[in-house]
Amino acid sequence: MAAISTKRLTKELRELQANGPPTGIGIVSIDNFECWLLTIEVLGNTLYEGEKFCLRFRFSPSYPIESPEVTFVVDDKWAAPVHPHIYSNGHICASILGNEWSPVLSVVSVCLTIQSMLASCTKKQKPQDNDRYVLHAPLSPKKTRFHYDDDTV
Template structure:
C-alpha cells in the first residue's frame, strides 16, 4: 500500500519530468524517495551570477505534512552560497522550512523560494554566528530553533 509520502513524491517527480522545471533548476538525483538533489542557478544580474548550488531534500516519513530537511550541499563538488541566511555547513535559516511550512508547498516551490532569496541578496556574507553555529549544529537543520527576524536579504 502506497503511503502519502510515496504518492506525493511520485506525483511531484512525475510533474517535474512531464512539465519541466523552472529556468535555473535541474534534478541532480531523485532515484529514491528519501533524498533528492536539485541544482539551483540564479539567473540574471545578481551577486551569484554564473554560480550553481545543490540542494539536498531529505523527506520525513510524514511528508508533506512535515517539511523536508533542506540544506545546501557543501562537499568536494558543491559549495554553500555565501549568504546571510545560509551557514557554511549548508543549513538554511528560512521560515518556510520551519514554522511557515505548509503541505501545499513542494520541492519546486522551495527551490523557487531559495532561488529568489539568493537573487535578492545585496551582500555576500555569512550569518554573524556562523562559526559558533556550525561548530555545534545538529546534523538535521530541523533540530535547530532558528530566529526568523530578517527578511531583507
C-alpha cells in the same frame, strides 16, 4: 498502503518529468523518495550570477505534512552560497522550512523560494553566528530552532 510521502513525491516527480524543472533548477538525482538532489542557479544580474549550487532534500514518511530537510550540499564539488541566512555547513535559515511550512508547498516551490532569496541578496556575507553555529550544529537543521526575524536580504 503507501506512505503519504510516496504518493505526494510520485505526483511531484511526474510533474517534473512532464514539464521539466523551472529555469535555473536542475535535477541531479531523484532515484528514490528519501533523498533528492537538485541544482539551483540564480538568473540575471545578481551577486550569484554564474554560480551553481546543489540542494539536498530529505523526506520523512510524513512529507508533505512535515517539511523536508533541505540543505545545500557541501563537499569537494559543491559549496554553500555565502548569504546571511545560509550557514557554511549548508543549513538554511528560512521560515518556509520551519514554522511557516505548509503542505501546499513542494520541492519546486522551495527551490524557487531559495532562488528568489539568493536573487534578492544585496551583500554576500555569512550569518553573524556562522562559526559558532557550525561548530555546534546538529546533523539535521530540523533540530535547530532558528529565529526568523529578517527577510530583507
